[in-house]
Amino acid sequence: MxxxxxxxxxxxxxxxxxxxxxxxxxxxxxxxxxxxxxxxxxxxVGGVPSKTFHASAKMLYDTKRAAEYGVVVQGLIKSDLKAIVARKNAIIAPxxxxxxxxxxxxxxxxxxxxxxxxxxxxxxxxxxxxxxxxxxxxxxxRPRIPSYAYKVDFLTSTTILDLEMVPEHLIIIGAGAIGLEFGQMFARFGSKVTIVEMGSRIVPREHEDVSIAVQQVLEAEGIIFRLNAECIDCNTSKNQIEVHLHCSGSEKDRLTGTHILFATGRxxxxxxxxxxxxxxxxxxxxxxxxxxxxxxxxxxxxxxxxxxxxxxxxxxxxxxxxxxxxxxxxxxxxxxxxRIPCWSLFIDPPLAHIGLSKKEALAAIERDNFLLAQLPMEHVTRAIEKGDTRGLMEIIVHKKTKKILGATLFGVGADEVIHAVLQNMYCKGTFEELRDAVHIHPTVSEFLPTLMEKLKPLK
Structure with a gap:
């Protein structure tokens, strides 16, 4: 038929x-x-359910810091993964x-x-x-799974969303967006988290200063990074998952955990x-x-x-x-x-990026025509008020055309604030228009004009 x-x-x-x-x-x-x-x-099984997990992890993190804000919280503060999964299921049910x-x-x-x-x-x-x-x-x-993964029971970005018990030690293979986001979430839920990455640093699209800043934030929450891993392999040993990081096979190049998540791309x-x-x-x-x-x-x-x-x-x-x-x-x-390339890494605080990165700008033939503005979040009043001054802001401008070529924001509200810069780029505006705009106080966006006053030659 x-x-x-x-x-x-x-x-x-x-x-x-x-x-x-x-x-x-x-x-x-x-x-x-x-x-x-x-x-x-x-x-x-993607952005919506994972961001409900993120919201629960954020709430747990903030509650544990309540005393810093003069708020008294009594009793044991811990995650209830069954309840977190139930909330996620209710949100995606429609x-x-x-x-x-x-x-x-x-x-x-x-x-x-x-x-x-x-x-x-x-x-x-x-x-x-x-x-x-x-x-x-x-x-x-769909998740890309390496062949050696099938030697053990493993998790993917899909199946981890239905776990109902917090892993004792979660090993994550891959330090991309999925690995970093789930790593921070489960560290906050109570897991020991080790992230394994074959590369020399995380967030490799960005310049090293951003990679270092992100890694420092996650390490401060207890996440362990094992970078430059080679010959990654795994097997089951004594009801645990054993991960080999290097070709030598020595004891120091092995990890043992209760669960393993493969965040190795799609x-x-x-x-x-x-x-x-x-x-x-x-x-x-x-x-x-x-x-x-x-x-x-x-x-x-x-x-x-x-x-x-x-x-x-x-x-x-x-x-x-x-x-x-x-x-x-x-x-x-x-x-x-x-379209202008734009994406966000939804860790806490978020990392947001549009257009040309500092890494790409430094490698460009016309790098002498680029200007760079930088501002640490510790100088942003709104971040100070919120008690979270982690991160930085960077914007790249073309010296002759005065056009904004790219921006990387890492800090409180970065995933929302960056749209002010993105809109300027879509409207083919100049950095002067962003610099001379009057933004509401006190907000993070208020410091975009301040940032535009700090342009210097790219080095």
Missing amino acids: NKQYDAIIIGTGQAGVPLAKDLAAAGKKVAVFERKRFGGTCPN IKKREDKFKALKHIDFYNQHARFSGTQSISANGTILTAKFFFINVGT QPNTDDLGLEKAGIERNDNGYIKVNDLLETNVKNIWALGDCNGKGGFTHTAYHDYQIVKDQLLGNGKRKASD
Whole structure:
């Protein structure tokens, strides 16, 4: 049996769902396939549930510091992971209602099945062939697990969200965003935490001063870092997980813990889609190749969201949807290169970054044309009032054009404050406009104009 549609969307992540709604509202007949969780990674096992954990860890941390603020808290202060997980489940529960509403929309047929391409204009699912003029791939990514991990019982960023007992000693492999965020959370919940990293430092995209600042903050909370690890391997020994860090195999190069989390990156869910039957090209890491309009090499087939390697964030996935919507239903002016790179590491305090980093600026050919402004958070009144002066602020400016090229903020409210700088960049403003603006006192944002008065040649 064959079925004909105007459009077929594979995956219900942050790009697929709104695109399906818009196409259906425009009278198009749409088939939507989802083999697992409606809504994709972020609301189910990504940003939303992990940030509920973060909120609980933050509350625990602040409560333990209550005496510093003149607040008396009596009794034992500890985490209740079962209650934390229950809160997380309650917060993500409304996804089911959104799914039911989506399935009831006119012009949309929803298939809770796995779909594979059978040609350039057709897919196969449970023995049925479906054809369409347009195809949109929005299949996301999953945790990348090294082969040696299967020697032990391990956790991923997905399964750790359902733990109901705090690990005695959590070993984390990988010091990227996932490793650092869960490391701090579980250290606050009561675990001993050791983070293992093959690189020489954490947060390697940033300049060394930022990496050092972040590491110092986490070490102050008891997290142990083992950097420059080579020949990482693991096995089970006496009901414990034993991790080997170096090729020598000596005792000092071994760790023993009760649990292990692999935070070793993510990989695209593109290996079982039949892409080869449609002639759709992928790069060496499995990401679908797309152009600036997110079109694949095959006409009328687009790849959106994390699987195209153009962003890897919820906000970039949603922008992918906006780009494709603009092509199909708008004026076709939006493109992926329009967006300014931006991301945040949601530790406490948060680290937020946009555009060019100090590390990249120092390596650039035109580095002599760059200016750098720096300010430690200990000089920010609002941070002092809040009792958290950890971190720093950095902004890079082009000397001739006076344009802001990038910023890194690490400290109280950084994940929100940085949007003032980001908006200046999108509006093609100059550092002078940010410098001369009047911001509300007392806020962290109030110090952005002050920061812009501290520009010096990049060194």
